[in-house]
Amino acid sequence: MIKELQIVEKKSTKRRPEWLRVKLPSGEKFKEVLNTINEHKLNTVCAEARCPNMGECWGAGTATFMLLGDVCTRSCAFCAVKTGRPPADLDWEEPARVADAASKMKLKHVVLTSINRDDRKDGGAPIFAATHVELRKAIEGVTIESLIPDFRGDWDTLQIVLDTPPDVLSHNLETVPRLYRRVRPQAKYERSLELLQRTKDAGVKSKTGIMVGLGETREEVIELMQDCVDHSVDVLTIGQYMQPTKMHHPVMDWVHPDQFAEYKEVGEKLGIGHVESGPLVRSSYHAERHV
Numbered sequence: 001m002i003k004e005l006q007i008v009e010k011k012s013t014k015r016r017p018e019w020l021r022v023k024l025p026s027g028e029k030f031k032e033v034l035n036t037i038n039e040h041k042l043n044t045v046c047a048e049a050r051c052p053n054m055g056e057c058w059g060a061g062t063a064t065f066m067l068l069g070d071v072c073t074r075s076c077a078f079c080a081v082k083t084g085r086p087p088a089d090l091d092w093e094e095p096a097r098v099a100d101a102a103s104k105m106k107l108k109h110v111v112l113t114s115i116n117r118d119d120r121k122d123g124g125a126p127i128f129a130a131t132h133v134e135l136r137k138a139i140e141g142v143t144i145e146s147l148i149p150d151f152r153g154d155w156d157t158l159q160i161v162l163d164t165p166p167d168v169l170s171h172n173l174e175t176v177p178r179l180y181r182r183v184r185p186q187a188k189y190e191r192s193l194e195l196l197q198r199t200k201d202a203g204v205k206s207k208t209g210i211m212v213g214l215g216e217t218r219e220e221v222i223e224l225m226q227d228c229v230d231h232s233v234d235v236l237t238i239g240q241y242m243q244p245t246k247m248h249h250p251v252m253d254w255v256h257p258d259q260f261a262e263y264k265e266v267g268e269k270l271g272i273g274h275v276e277s278g279p280l281v282r283s284s285y286h287a288e289r290h291v
Helices: 002-009 028-039 054-059 094-104 125-138 155-162 177-183 189-201 218-230 257-270
Strands: 064-067 109-114 143-147 168-170 205-212 235-240 274-277
Touching (some): 064 094, 094 109, 094 125, 109 125, 125 143, 155 189, 177 218, 205 218, 205 257, 218 257, 235 257, 257 274
Parallel strands (some): 064 109, 109 143, 168 205, 205 235, 235 274
16 A cells, blocks of 8 residues: 555645645634633544644634544545544543533534544444534534544444434545545445435435545546435535645645536536535535535
């Protein structure tokens, strides 16, 4: 795998374009969010995944809470989150800490995500369910989006999350099926599509996201969007992949903003209810608009 990535990397020599320049995080609101998260001993996907929008989102008082720790059992080639074996026990106090932090941040919309917990039969799903309950107890009228793993296709585990449903249930396809073996080796494209369909069948708004610039073609992206339509996906996000370290999959192409605009137009014409598409878009970017 490393040799393959080294060969591919030689083909990718373009510098990051101007439209991907972002400001360094700063400001009082940013510091306030950082302090709240640290005080509650929480993780955020914003920091763990090195999101380029962290300054903007935290400056506006929002953050995406990452449940179940910061060590993932999978080794996706695009992701900056640590890979390894997490502690076996779940942190049952985490849902209450998330709810308290969200309340102190005066959030009306909360986004949750997590690492993969393939070491557990329940995939950590009970923590999602408990966090939904605690958030609704702590914040009147709160709306919730949960970005979940595929739970290895264990649909009884998915049902644990659906029994206390969020307003939006999200699961990312990440890339086109041809690139799964290289980019997302422990996942299955068809399994992820089935999860999204089951979410919709349960009466919950479904959402997914992909990255472009990994080596996919325009035609493959459009085929993926048609798959989303065929599986009743309500919301699709499309953003530029950015290589977190030299050990990760290289950027194969910096996709121009005009191409993102076309993807949005094509996706919505195909029948996806809302397509959020742009170089800096991430799955939780402007998530409050997707409820």
